[in-house]
Amino acid sequence: MTAIEITEHGGPEVLKPVARPVPAPGAGEVLIRVAAAGVNRPDLAQRAGSYPPPPGASDLPGLEVAGEIAALGDGAAGVAVGDRVCALAPGGGYAEYCALPAAHCLPLPQGYDAVRAAALPETFFTVWTNVFMRGRLQAGETLLVHGGASGIGTTAIQLAAARGATVIATAGTVDKCAACEELGAARAINYRNEDFVAIVNDVTGGKGADVILDMVAGPYVPRNQKCLALDGRLVTIALLGGAKAEVNFGLLMVKRQTMTGSTLRPQSVEAKAAIAAGLRSEVWPLLDSGRIAPVIQNTFDLKDAAAAHAALEAGEHIGKFVLTVG
Incomplete structure (x- = not known):
């Protein structure tokens, strides 16, 4: 698969497309065929070397994705292959495939495509x-x-x-x-x-x-x-x-x-699952009804992740940047 790698700590230019093996979902995880991935300030901090991934997480940047579930790990519950979801990831979102806990997946709100949905999880x-x-x-x-x-x-x-x-x-x-x-x-x-x-x-x-x-x-x-x-x-x-x-x-x-x-990324799988449950019951109905919606400034192709980082660092945007995949 194509992924974006942090080749060394530094500015946006250190983000480079590379070929990586498709990850295998572990116990309780799903493999998502990524259609879009959100860009967030923690990604910038990881690239700069000040926010390393937690133990066991992918070294690739990217904390939120949207796409289709391609495979299930042992014990993954509440989802099925083919489901269209958005999800919080511990890392690895800047890639064509991403493995993450099934409990961190949420359904796409009514009428949403992957780009809009990818702007939801981290924020x-x-x-x-x-x-x-x-x-x-x-x-x-x-x-x-x-x-x-x-x-x-x-x-x-x-x-x-x-x-x-x-x-x-x-x-x-x-x-x-x-x-x-x-x-x-x-x-x-x-x-x-x-x-x-x-x-x-x-x-x-x-x-x-x-x-x-x-x-x-x-x-x-x-x-x-x-x-x-x-x-x-x-x-x-x-x-x-x-x-x-x-x-x-x-x-x-x-x-x-x-x-x-608080910081979000280091929290346990269980803690993030509890947050996801609260969002599903209390917030997703507001998204389904159109009462609230993500604000997206612009989209970039996955290979142009460096340009997305530069735009986020410039600070002239309103809302989010999203990478499109495939």
Whole structure:
């Protein structure tokens, strides 16, 4: 099969097409004939050498795919050969075939082709587990989403709004802010020329956000604390601003703030299966009905994965990039 290999750590140019053996599905796994694969920031980090695959995972990049099940491993349940699915992968998505746990597969939403479906797993698994499972966002609460125009951000805005929360988002251009509001944000803040702390507190009448989904960390941490509500939850999922920050523990105690966070890839098969089950029951009906949908900026052929990485790193996009296979 054709796959995209990280030939060495470095820039997008280190991604090269290679011939690899088709993987065999292990116990509880399926082999998917890949039609499309999503491109995500963890892929960039793996390519750069800062996010190695967990033990036992493929060295190939790619954490989400869509296609047709070509074979079943021993004990694979709930799916059949020929099923059209999208799935979260532990790695290996940039290839014509990908082996992954059957429990991480979800059916294509009604009316979806593989390209649209491939844009779902990584962002929806991430948003569901962090905003709703860890952050415990409820209807009637306020969510602040940093990076609102990203794949994660566009997903979080839509899903939170659809489930009855008020959403505020930050983004870096006028067009990105407009896109956030079109997707359901009550207010989008241009972080380049507006103070998100002041605006969040103003929009919420001084209460602050109940949940903050943060991809920046670093200098954003003390600022997030200043606009986090009583009993608020700060959920960190990336470190674009750095891994170290100053924390005001006095404010944390007085306002009973909770700071948490997670990475998705190293979690157990069982933990990811639980996330998939929640998505199937709580989120897939919203996709089936068209109430929410992935935002796709552009598609690239598999052999042009380097160009997709360069486009993602440029940061001018709204939503996701997807690789087409075959």
